[in-house]
Amino acid sequence: MRYCEKCGVHVIGSPPCCPLCQGPLTGEADGNGNVYPDIPFAGRPHQLLFRLLALGTVIAMVLCTAAFLCLPEHRVAALSGIAGLASGWLTVGIAFKKRGRPLKAVFWQVCVLSILVLAWDHGMGWRGWSLNYVLPVLYTCTMLAMAVIARLLHLRPSDYLLYLLLNILLGLIPLVLLLCGLLRTVYPAVICAAVSVIFLAVLILFEGPALKGELLRRLHL
Amino acid sequence: MKYAGFPRWSRLDNAAKIFPSNSSAKDSKVFRFFCELREPVDPQILQSALDETVRQFPFYCSVMKRGLFWNYLEDSSLRPTVSLENTPPCLSLYSPDRKGLLFRVFYFGRRINLEIYHVLTDGTGAAQFLCTLVHRYLLEKNPKDFSDSPPKLTYTASHSQLWDDSFQKYYEKPPLPKPALTRSAYRLRGERLPENRLSIVEGHMPVDALLTCSRARGVTVTEFLTAVLICAIHAQMRLRDKARPVVITVPVNLRNYFPSESARNFFTTINVGYDFSRRPDDLDAVTAHVHRCFRENLTEKRLHERINALCFLEHNIPLRLVPLLLKDWILRTAARLADRQATAAFSNVGKVTMPAEMERYIHLFGAFTSPDKMQASVCSFQNRYVVSFAGPFCSHDVERAFFRSLVQMGIDVEVAANLPYVE
Ligand SMILES: [Zn+2]
Numbered sequence: 109m110r111y112c113e114k115c116g117v118h119v120i121g122s123p124p125c126c127p128l129c130q131g132p133l134t135g136e137a138d139g140n141g142n143v144y145p146d147i148p149f150a151g152r153p154h155q156l157l158f159r160l161l162a163l164g165t166v167i168a169m170v171l172c173t174a175a176f177l178c179l180p181e182h183r184v185a186a187l188s189g190i191a192g193l194a195s196g197w198l199t200v201g202i203a204f205k206k207r208g209r210p211l212k213a214v215f216w217q218v219c220v221l222s223i224l225v226l227a228w229d230h231g232m233g234w235r236g237w238s239l240n241y242v243l244p245v246l247y248t249c250t251m252l253a254m255a256v257i258a259r260l261l262h263l264r265p266s267d268y269l270l271y272l273l274l275n276i277l278l279g280l281i282p283l284v285l286l287l288c289g290l291l292r293t294v295y296p297a298v299i300c301a302a303v304s305v306i307f308l309a310v311l312i313l314f315e316g317p318a319l320k321g322e323l324l325r326r327l328h329l
Numbered sequence: 330m331k332y333a334g335f336p337r338w339s340r341l342d343n344a345a346k347i348f349p350s351n352s353s354a355k356d357s358k359v360f361r362f363f364c365e366l367r368e369p370v371d372p373q374i375l376q377s378a379l380d381e382t383v384r385q386f387p388f389y390c391s392v393m394k395r396g397l398f399w400n401y402l403e404d405s406s407l408r409p410t411v412s413l414e415n416t417p418p419c420l421s422l423y424s425p426d427r428k429g430l431l432f433r434v435f436y437f438g439r440r441i442n443l444e445i446y447h448v449l450t451d452g453t454g455a456a457q458f459l460c461t462l463v464h465r466y467l468l469e470k471n472p473k474d475f476s477d478s479p480p481k482l483t484y485t486a487s488h489s490q491l492w493d494d495s496f497q498k499y500y501e502k503p504p505l506p507k508p509a510l511t512r513s514a515y516r517l518r519g520e521r522l523p524e525n526r527l528s529i530v531e532g533h534m535p536v537d538a539l540l541t542c543s544r545a546r547g548v549t550v551t552e553f554l555t556a557v558l559i560c561a562i563h564a565q566m567r568l569r570d571k572a573r574p575v576v577i578t579v580p581v582n583l584r585n586y587f588p589s590e591s592a593r594n595f596f597t598t599i600n601v602g603y604d605f606s607r608r609p610d611d612l613d614a615v616t617a618h619v620h621r622c623f624r625e626n627l628t629e630k631r632l633h634e635r636i637n638a639l640c641f642l643e644h645n646i647p648l649r650l651v652p653l654l655l656k657d658w659i660l661r662t663a664a665r666l667a668d669r670q671a672t673a674a675f676s677n678v679g680k681v682t683m684p685a686e687m688e689r690y691i692h693l694f695g696a697f698t699s700p701d702k703m704q705a706s707v708c709s710f711q712n713r714y715v716v717s718f719a720g721p722f723c724s725h726d727v728e729r730a731f732f733r734s735l736v737q738m739g740i741d742v743e744v745a746a747n748l749p750y751v752e
Pocket residue numbers: 112113114115116126127128129130131
């Protein structure tokens with residue numbers, strides 16, 4: 109075992125100097141005596157790709173802003189470019205961050221997309237296409253997608269029930285808006301609501317106790 | 330016992346409730362318990378021992394989930410695999426976006442390392458798990474030596490006893506109003522390691538020499554080492570810092586005061602402060618003061634007050650109704666305020682015992698945790714006393730002063746570190 113004269117301590121393993129005072133050591137090093145692996149400091153592996161993408165986005169945004177300032181006749185296109193890039197980053201970012209929990213990722217994606225779609229519709233002079241078409245179709249598709257993902261990945265009920273239920277509740281919103289007279293197109297909202305109700309019935313009939321258990325857990329005080 | 334769709338679940342115990350809000354990459358709330366054998370670890374045998382152990386501690390295979398008001402643990406079908414240690418110590422174990430177990434088992438050379446998220450259990454619970462793991466490992470590794478009468482561990486608690494939340498058992502009356510905030514403590518400064526790395530410095534020493542030193546002063550080893558730590562911190566304080574008291578947080582294992590077999594969290598902390606601007610700075614004076622502090626705080630009445638105060642959070646209806654997102658913020662702020670009142674922590678994990686026939690295969694046990702500030706954790710096994718310092722700082726001034734003063738008292742110290750040279 110090596111020894112530090114200054115500190116008066118024996119040193120385990122084979123460090124090049126005393127861990128306490130960085131001073132020189134005497135005696136034989138024990139190469140097999142190390143109790144911790146030597147892990148070099150290094151940046152995260154995926155950082156380069158991320159940085160390149162981020163740099164590309166910054167350049168594109170700068171170009172869009174420049175176009176906005178220099179070309180008055182193309183202002184709408186320039187603004188759309190900036191908003192599009194921001195939307196893209198938001199959705200891809202969430203998908204990447206929540207990749208370990210697929211249904212949670214899908215549900216978050218649905219929420220963010222809903223807000224983005226409403227914002228885009230609003231920004232382009234509110235013609236109502238978001239509420240009339242996009243959201244009902246989006247909710248219907250994600251309900252089906254969640255069911256497929258849960259099946260394919262053999263998820264346990266406690267891993268998908270909550271998100272499916274929340275999506276079903278979202279799917280009923282277009283119908284409520286339709287009944288309040290806020291929608292002009294009937295079919296998408298009705299189809300979406302019909303799928304929601306059927307899914308809800310399936311959940312209650314086939315997974316009723318599990319659903320109740322999941323709600324009790326998630327809402328326990 | 331288990332049906333599809335009917336997972337077993339459980340609330341977080343009282344101490345665990347505050348951990349999720351306060352865990353971050355900087356302070357992962359993960360701690361490590363390790364056992365060093367006399368021979369290199371065999372990964373295959375370790376894996377099969379781990380599979381057995383997990384069967385005995387089924388709730389260790391839980392994942393944590395977020396509810397609307399509280400986090401909770403739910404059992405999962407995930408099972409742990411052992412791996413060669415190839416990451417820095419005490420990396421974060423929980424992320425709301427990833428489904429994963431709240432503990433992991435590494436091996437490196439002769440060491441078996443168990444890392445656990447504090448939500449699952451405290452040091453005593455981890456010791457039970459690690460002892461069981463090592464026990465099974467040694468039984469399988471040396472079948473000939475133990476063939477006629479395999480030695481038994483002393484833990485005999487049932488599943489439900491292990492899964493008990495003992496805080497609930499000893500909560501009785503509405504808590505007293507919180508004491509007023511005390512003066513903020515001196516805080517260690519210095520350059521931090523990059524990548525939120527943790528620097529570990531271990532010192533191994535003989536128990537009997539330590540006992541002689543502390544008995545000569547009429548105190549326990551924990552009190553004596555706490556005093557040495559206070560003096561080591563004092564040695565590197567600048568003159569203008571000395572107006573602030575040095576405060577050491579000492580976790581207390583409540584199982585020593587209130588009967589409990591629980592393998593979950595059951596501890597509280599006391600603070601031991603020393604003000605160098607008003608009191609003498611020699612070790613004997615500090616030791617006497619620490620001894621007095623321990624005696625005043627470690628009474629059953631005082632500890633019962635602490636339990637009731639800790640349970641306040643859980644028995645306060647308006648606070649319980651606050652959504653988790655907001656609770657996270659409240660608990661983080663509270664923890665930051667409490668953090669200002671302590672300089673470092675000194676945690677005595679206690680004495681680990683194994684069946685006598687197995688002791689010759691085991692060199693030592695030790696533990697450390699990932700603190701935001703500095704923490705010294707101590708653990709003893711036979712005549713080996715292991716003090717492990719963990720901290721985020723590049724410099725090792727406190728550790729150096731601590732171990733040098735022990736060496737000066739004639740105690741033999743062996744040192745090991747995870748970052749042997751730091752520029
Ligand atoms: Zn030295």
